[in-house]
Amino acid sequence: METMSTTESQKPRVVQAAVTGKGERLLRLALPLATMFAWLAAWEFYVWQQAVPPYILPAPSLILQTLVENFSSLESSLWFTLRLTLMALALAVLSGALIGTIFALSPLIELSFFPFAIMLQVTPIIAIAPLIMIYVDSTFAALLICAWIVAFFPMLSNTVIGLRSADHNLKALFRLYRATPWQTFRYLLAPSALPFFMAGLKIAGGLALIGAVVAEFVAGASGRDTGLASRILEASFRNEIPRMFSSLVLVSMCGMAIFMINIWLSKRLLGYWHESEIKSEG
Amino acid sequence: MAHQRAGVVTAMGIVPTMTKADSLIRISGVDKRFANGTVALRDLSLDIGQRQFISFLGPSGCGKSTALRMIAGLTAPSTGSIEWSKESGAASKHVHDIGFVFQEPTLMPWATVFENVYLPLKLVGTSRKAAQPLVEEALEQVGLANFAAVYPRELSGGMKMRVSIARAMVTRPRVLLMDEPFAALDEMTRIKLNNDVLRLWSEHDLTVIFVTHSVWESVYLSNRIIVMAARPGRVVDDITISAPYPRDEEFRVSAEYAEYCKHVSKALRSTLDGNDVDH
Numbered sequence: 001m002e003t004m005s006t007t008e009s010q011k012p013r014v015v016q017a018a019v020t021g022k023g024e025r026l027l028r029l030a031l032p033l034a035t036m037f038a039w040l041a042a043w044e045f046y047v048w049q050q051a052v053p054p055y056i057l058p059a060p061s062l063i064l065q066t067l068v069e070n071f072s073s074l075e076s077s078l079w080f081t082l083r084l085t086l087m088a089l090a091l092a093v094l095s096g097a098l099i100g101t102i103f104a105l106s107p108l109i110e111l112s113f114f115p116f117a118i119m120l121q122v123t124p125i126i127a128i129a130p131l132i133m134i135y136v137d138s139t140f141a142a143l144l145i146c147a148w149i150v151a152f153f154p155m156l157s158n159t160v161i162g163l164r165s166a167d168h169n170l171k172a173l174f175r176l177y178r179a180t181p182w183q184t185f186r187y188l189l190a191p192s193a194l195p196f197f198m199a200g201l202k203i204a205g206g207l208a209l210i211g212a213v214v215a216e217f218v219a220g221a222s223g224r225d226t227g228l229a230s231r232i233l234e235a236s237f238r239n240e241i242p243r244m245f246s247s248l249v250l251v252s253m254c255g256m257a258i259f260m261i262n263i264w265l266s267k268r269l270l271g272y273w274h275e276s277e278i279k280s281e282g
Numbered sequence: 283m284a285h286q287r288a289g290v291v292t293a294m295g296i297v298p299t300m301t302k303a304d305s306l307i308r309i310s311g312v313d314k315r316f317a318n319g320t321v322a323l324r325d326l327s328l329d330i331g332q333r334q335f336i337s338f339l340g341p342s343g344c345g346k347s348t349a350l351r352m353i354a355g356l357t358a359p360s361t362g363s364i365e366w367s368k369e370s371g372a373a374s375k376h377v378h379d380i381g382f383v384f385q386e387p388t389l390m391p392w393a394t395v396f397e398n399v400y401l402p403l404k405l406v407g408t409s410r411k412a413a414q415p416l417v418e419e420a421l422e423q424v425g426l427a428n429f430a431a432v433y434p435r436e437l438s439g440g441m442k443m444r445v446s447i448a449r450a451m452v453t454r455p456r457v458l459l460m461d462e463p464f465a466a467l468d469e470m471t472r473i474k475l476n477n478d479v480l481r482l483w484s485e486h487d488l489t490v491i492f493v494t495h496s497v498w499e500s501v502y503l504s505n506r507i508i509v510m511a512a513r514p515g516r517v518v519d520d521i522t523i524s525a526p527y528p529r530d531e532e533f534r535v536s537a538e539y540a541e542y543c544k545h546v547s548k549a550l551r552s553t554l555d556g557n558d559v560d561h
Contacts, residue, residue: 169388172356176382177405187401191392273392273433 058242067246074231078250081212081228084140085254088147089208093201095148096155103156104163104189121153125211129218139219143227146215151208158200162193195274198266205258213251228254305367306332306457306489307353312362314348314515321514322348326362328508328517330491332456335483337492337500337507339550345515346493350459353491354382378406381450383460387442389434389449395421396430399449413452420448423482440471444478451482457489458482464499476502477530484527497550501542502534509546511553519549 040060046052047059054062067074099117103110129146136142166189174184216229228251235243270277307330314323323345330336338346351357352364366379389398399420403413421427424444434442443463450458460479464472480503483490494500500507501523509519523542525533533539 167388169384169386170390172351173382173384173388173401174405176354176356176380177402179405183405187404188390191390194392273435275435278435 055239055241058245062242063245063249066242067249070243070246074228074247074250077226077228077231077247078254080226081209081216081251082254084143084147084212084216084227085209085258088144088151088212089205089258091144091148092151092155092204092208096152096200096204097159097197100156100159101163101185103160110160117153117156120149125150126214126218129215132215133219143212143215143219146218147208147211150211150214151204154200154203154207155197158196158203159193162196162200163189165196166192195270195276198262198270199276202259202262202266205262206255209251209255209258305329306334307367308363308365309349309353310363310365312349312352312359312364314345314352314357315360323352323359323515326515326517330489332367332489333487334506335480335490335492335504337494337504338510339494339497339500339507339546340510340515340553341495341512341550343512343515344510344553345512346510347461348515350461350491350493353457354380354459356382378402378453379456381453381455381458383443383446383450383458383463385462385465387434387439387446389442389445391434393433394430395426395432395434395437395445398434398445399452401449402453416452416454417448420452421445423451423485424448424478438471440467440475443467443471443475447475447479447482451486454486456487457491460490460492462493462495465495472499473531473534479503480527480529497543497547501539501546502529507546509549509553518553521546521549 044059044061047057052059058066099113103114125146128149129142132142132145133139136145170188171184174188179187212227213229216227217233228247231247232244232251235241235247267277307328309326309328309330312323312326313321315321326345326349338349340346348357352359390401393401396417399417400410400413403416404410408416418427418430421430424447426441426444426448429437429441429445434445437445446463464475467475476499479490479492482488490503492500492503505523505527507519507521507523508517509521510516511518525538525542
C-alpha cells in the first residue's frame with residue numbers, strides 16, 4: 001500500500017506507473033535483439049571458421065536461405081499448424097471456462113468429474129495420441145483432440161481457482177444488496193477470475209502448440225498431412241538438416257507469436273488494475 | 283445471567299427503554315452458535331432506536347461483529363429474532379435500508395471509484411444515468427468528488443475507506459453498519475474519518491451501529507455504548523454518553539471526554555475479570 005498523505009489534496013493523486021522513458025523502452029527492445037544478433041553471428045562465424053558441413057550444422061544464413069527458397073511449400077504447413085494450434089486453444093479456452101464455471105458453482109459436480117480432468121492431464125499426450133488416431137477418422141480432428149487435451153487442463157483449473165478467489169467481504173456485500181446469481185457472477189466472480197484465467201491462457205497457448213506438434217509427430221509416421229512437424233520429420237528422413245532448421249524456426253515463431261498476443265491481451269485486460277501487470281513505483 | 287444496569291437487556295426478554303415509535307431494530311433473545319459448537323453470542327436482547335449512534339465495544343471474540351452481521355442479515359441467529367420497525371410503511375427492511383462498511387475498504391480493484399459507489403444501485407437495476415447524481419452526491423459527502431474516474435489502487439488507505447463509506451451511503455440507508463472500519467488506519471486519518479462519520483450522521487436521518495475495540499473512538503462517536511465480553515459473547519453493560527453534539531476536537535481533549543473514557547474503560551476492564559486473559 002502506498003504511503004498515506006496526511007493532507008489529501010483535492011486533485012487526483014494518481015500514482016503513476018514508473019514512467020517508461022524513451023530510453024528505457026529502446027533498451028528493452030535493443031538489448032534482446034543485440035543478444036540474439038550476437039549469438040547468430042557467433043554461430044555463423046563458428047560454422048564458417050570450422051567449415052562445419054551443412055548436414056551437421058547449417059549456418060544461420062543457410063537456414064534463412066532455405067526458408068526463403070522453400071517458403072511456398074512451407075507456408076501451407078505453417079498455416080496448417082497455426083490453424084490447428086489456434087483452434088485447439090480456442091476449444092480449450094471455451095471448454096475450460098465453461099466446465100470450470102460449472103465446477104466452481106457446483107462442488108458436487110466438481111467432486112464427481114475432477115478425477116477425469118486430472119487423468120486427462122497426467123496421461124502423456126504422446127501415449128494417448130495413437131489411440132485417438134485409430135478411433136478418429138479425420139486426421140485433422142484427431143490432431144485437434146490431442147492438442148485440445150493438452151491445453152484444456154490449465155484453463156479448467158485456473159478458471160475454477162479464479163472464480164473461487166473472489167473477496168469474501170465483497171461476496172457478503174453482493175448478498176447484502178440481494179444480487180442475483182447472474183449479477184454476482186458477472187460483476188464479481190468473473191472479474192475476480194480474470195487474472196487467473198489470463199495466467200491459464202499463457203500456459204495453454206504454449207501447450208496447444210506442443211500438443212499440435214507432438215500429435216503430428218505421432219500421426220506423421222502414418223500421415224498424409226502437412227503440418228510443420230511433418231515437414232521436420234520428412235526433412236529428417238532425407239537428412240536435409242537445413243530444412244529441419246527452417247521448419248523449426250517457423251514452429252518457434254508460431255509459439256512466440258501466440259505468447260506475445262497473450263502478453264498483449266493480458267496487459268489490455270488487467271493493465272489498469274491488477275498488480276501483476278502494474279509496475280511498482282520502485 | 284447478571285442483571286443489566288440500563289435495564290435494556292434481561293435474561294428473560296425485552297424490556298424496552300424507548301417508546302415503540304423510537305425503536306428501529308428490536309433484537310430479542312438472540313443466540314448464535316457456530317457449526318463447530320462455539321457460542322459466539324448468548325442471549326442478546328437490544329432495542330436500537332432511530333437516530334442513535336450506538337457502538338458495540340468489546341475484546342475480540344465477544345461477538346460484536348457477529349451481532350452486526352446478523353443485523354445486516356448476512357448471517358441468521360441460531361435462536362431469537364431481529365425485527366425491524368414497521369413504521370414508514372415498509373413491511374420489513376428494504377435492501378436500501380442498510381449500508382455496510384467492512385474493516386477493509388472492500389472495493390472492486392477492476393472498477394473505478396464511480397463504478398464502486400454505483401454498485402449497490404446497479405444491483406437493484408438503477409440506470410447509470412439515474413444513479414449519476416446520487417453517486418456524485420455520495421462522493422461529494424466524503425470529499426472525493428474529483429476522484430470518480432480513479433481506480434482504487436491509486437488512492438491512500440483513508441481515501442479507499444471513504445469510497446467504501448460513499449458506497450454504503452449511496453442508497454440513502456436508514457442504518458449504517460460499520461465493522462471496525464478504521465482499525466487499520468493511522469491515528470490522524472482515523473480522527474478525520476471519525477469527524478466525517480459524525481457529520482454524515484448529523485446531516486442525515488441515520489442510525490449508526492459501530493463496532494470497535496477502541497474505548498476512545500466509541501466515546502467520541504456514540505451516544506450509547508454496548509460493552510460486550512467474550513466466551514461466550516454477551517452484553518455486560520449499556521452506557522449512555524450524554525455529551526452533546528456536535529462533538530469536535532475540543533470535546534476530544536475535554537475533561538468530560540476523559541471521564542467517560544475512564545468509565546467505559548472500567549466497564550471494558552471488568553469484562554476481562556474472571557476470564558483468563560490470554561494475551
